[in-house]
Amino acid sequence: MATLPIVKVQRLYRQISDLLIQKFKSREFEPGTALPAERDLAQQLGVSRSSVREALIALEIAGWVDIKTGHGVFVCDRSPQSAASNQPGSASVEELLKARELIGGETASLAAENASEEQLVRLATIMDAMNGLSEKKVPFLTLDEQFHQLIAEMANNFVFAEFVSTLWNNQRYDQLFVSFENHYGNDESEVWNVDHRAICAAITAKDPLRAKAAMREHIRHVHASFFAGEAL
Incomplete structure (x- = not known):
């Protein structure tokens, strides 16, 4: 996975969540599969673990992933229509x-x-x-x-x-x-x-x-x- 290009005008967790959404849509991560561990995602993207954590929570709220404490973060199966109606919130x-x-x-x-x-x-x-x-x-x-x-x-x-x-x-x-x-x-x-x-x-x-x-x-x-x- 390429290092995440930093866009100063957008909050970092939004950049991370947007990048992961693109990967979900392209089926790089199939529904039902587990994402890499938080630590590994942070290393792959070149960002802090706290930023990854905030992005994952935002994605859970938007229905893109299911966080199972102690087991991992799993990609959800969702339609494009529902995805468009529930994007991660802008408040950090x-x-x-x-x-x-x-x-x-x-x-x-x-x-x-x-x-x-x-x-x-x-x-x-x-x-x-x-x-x-x-x-x-x-x-x-x-x-x-x-x-x-x-x-x-x-x-x-x-x-x-x-x-x-x-x-x-x-x-x-x-x-x-x-x-x-x-x-x-x-x-x-x-x-x-x-x-x-x-x-x-x-x-x-x-x-x-x-x-x-x-x-x-x-x-x-x-x-x-x-x-x-x-x-x-």
Whole structure:
């Protein structure tokens, strides 16, 4: 397979997914066959494994491949009509997380300055619920969103609250992000709960700098979960 020519104006994962789609259409990879391992694809294309991983997840969402954890990535049999109607989304997970890191950090800082006692009680209640449900993925992710939305409310800044709401709506409805969420394990929710406790403690202590640092560290942990080096 030839090294992928890099087009600067297009996101790398889209270039990779587009190249693989061409190969699916030309039957270089037949339906039902397994793709090369993530590591091998990255070497063949001259790109990072994280970029290959993001492309494969996008292709799974578009119905081109089926990712079977522990077994490999298999090419799906699909019609040209269905392929045209469901191309990989344009929003990059990495872009969403970078925005969350920057905006979320400032929001947590403002929350530490402005949170009311009633809001702090609500935050503690959500934190307690997350501790009790960390082994159940769907409830945990719902509570995770409530946790971050409440912190945005605490910031007492309408513009920041709208930014955070927009980011979460993007994550909820962007199929690429949802597919990443579906590959999470319990280890990630446990790590994130440690982060949440640190954020909660800093906000409760009215410590803006610590709250900002804790939030940014949390988003970096989320990023690491998405782009860990293990093959799918």
